[in-house]
Amino acid sequence: MSRFESRLPWLLALALVLSSPWVLREPRRTLPYEDWAAFGVTLALRPLGLGMEVLARTQDAGMSPEAGMTYTLERAPSFRRYVEVLEKALLPRKKERGERLLLPVRGALGRGAGGAPRALRLVGPPGLSKPQALSGLPAVFGESYVGRIESSSRGELRLRFPWSTAKGRSPERLIAQARSQRPGDFPVLEMIVEPAGPKDPFPLRVALANPAQAQTWTPDRYPFWVRLASSRELHPDLPAGLLLGSLEDVGYPQTGFVLRRYVRPLFDPRALPVVAVLLPQGSRLAEGVTLPWDQELRTTPVEILWRSPRRLGALRFLLRGGSPRGGDAVFSGGKLLWVYDWAREGVGMAVPAYARGGRLPALAIPLRGKPRAVLLRGAGRDALGHGLFTAPSLPPGGWKLYEGGRFFTGVAGRGFPAGLLIGKVLAVRNGLFVLEKEPGASRGLFVVAGGREP
C-alpha cells in the first residue's frame, strides 16, 4: 500500500468534516448532471422495464386523442371552483369605474434575494390589439397591489414588482396608511414606502412615517396592514385601499424605540398565476379580449415502473414516458398527484407534492375571503397518510381561515401549470396544514405530465 493510499481514510475524514455543514443543511441538494447518473442507474437496473410500451387510457384522463395529447383543465370540476374564485377576486367590483384586463403569468425572470423572481413574464391574451399600450399600467391580485406592466423591446409583457426598479428609472414611491387589524383605538400611521436595499430583510421599507415612534408589535395590536392612500402627485392612477403588505418594525420592544420600518408583501411573487391590469377609464383595450381560462395543456402519458413500499416514509414513483424535466407536475383529472424529483430521457422519479424539502407555488383559497398567493413547503405526511404543508408567508393569526379551504397550484414554469388542485385543507395544527388524502395510484394507472402551451 502506497503512502498516499494509507493516508486516504484520513483525507476522506477531513473531506467529510469540511462538507458536513453543507450536507447536513441541504441533504436533498443535487449536483449538476446528477440526473444523468440517476438515469444511468435506472438503465442498468431496469433494462427490461424501460423497453415496455406506455399504454395510455386517454379517455379516462379526460384527454382528446383527436387533438393529439392536449388537455383542457376546464373539464375538471375542481378547476371550475378555481376559476370562480379568481374571477370573483380579480374582476372589477360594482363601485369601480375602470375596467380590468386579466393576464396569465407564463414564468419568472431573474432571481432576486431569497430566490424570488425580479419580474414575471405575462401572456398577452388573444384579441389584444396593442400590448404596448399596457406599459406602465398598475396590476393587482385580489386586493394586493403587485406592480406595474412593462413592455420589453421584443414586445413581451412583463410585471415589475413595486420593489424592483427598472434600469434608468427612479424607484417608485408610494403614499400609504397602516392600520391595526385588531379591534381597538390604535393610531393610524401615514407613510411613504419605497423599495428596500439588497441587505434589508423585507422588499419594501418605510422612508418616512408619522407618528415616527408609535409601536405596532404587541400582540393586542399586531398586525398592521399597509394600504395605499390616494396621491395626485406620486401615483394618480392607483386607487386608495389597495393592500401593500403588513408592517414589520425593527427596534427595541422593551423601550418601544423603532429603528426602521419595513413592509412585507402578503403575496409570494413565485405563486401568482394571473394578474389583473387596472385599465384607465374609457379605455377600449379589453374589448374583444377573451378571459385566459381556456388554455390547453400539452401533456404526455406516463407509466409507473416502480413504487416504493408504503412503509417507507416518503413515497417515490419511477415513471416512464414523455420528456419531462425535474420539477414538472404529474396530474390526473385536474388534481396534482406528484412532482418530478429528477427526470432524464423520459424516465424520472416522482414524489408526492407534500414530500419534505419540496417548495410548491400555490394559491390558498379560504372558505371566506380573498385568495392568496403563497409558497407551500412540504412537511411529509402524518400517521394517517394525510399530506402536511407549511406556509411561511401566511400570517399566524389567519391560519384558521383556511380550514375547509383549498390549495391550487400557482405558476412555476412550463411543466407546472396553474389551477391544479393540490388538496382540501382538513385542519391546521400549529402551522401545519393537513390536507385530505391523495387518491390511491396503483400500477398501470394513467397519469399525464406536462405543461402549459407557451
Place this chain on the structure above:
Amino acid sequence: MIRILPFLLLVLGAFRGELFLLGRALGPGPDIVGLILCYAGLRLRPFTTLPVLFLLALLRSAYLPGGLLFHFWVLALVYLLLRPMGRFFVVERLPIQMGLALVASMGISALTALILWEGVLFLPARGVLGFAMTVALAPGVFPLLDFLLPLRLREAPRKVFAE
C-alpha cells in the same frame, strides 16, 4: 472488478437489481448495501473502497430521498467508523462479522433517518426481519466476496498469532 462489472449489471438488471440491493427500497429484504459496506470497511483497500462507495451512493440517490453527495457522506462516515474495528476485533470470527454487519446496516438507516427526518421511518421500514436477514447473510457474504474479488483489491491479511 472491471471485468465482472458488465456481467454484474446484466444480472442485476435482469433480476430487478433494486429489489436485491435496496431490499425493495428498505422493505423486508436484507441490507446488501450494508453488507458490502461492512466488507469494504474490514477487507478492501482504500483505493478500491472509494469507487464502491460512490457506486452505492449513486444507487441510493437514484431511488431514495437525498442527493448523491448526502448518500456518499453517510456511507463514507459509516465506512470510517467500521475501518478501525478491523484492528480491534478478530474479523474472521463469524459473530464479529454478524455484529459489524448489523452496526453498518443500522448506522446507514439511522443516519439517513435522522438527517432527512422522514418521520424516522427508515429504521422501522427495514424491519426486524430485514435486519435479521442482514445479520444471517453476513457470514456467507465475506467468503463469497473474498472469492470473487482478486487479492490486489484487498488489504493484506493480518497475521494472527496463536497463544
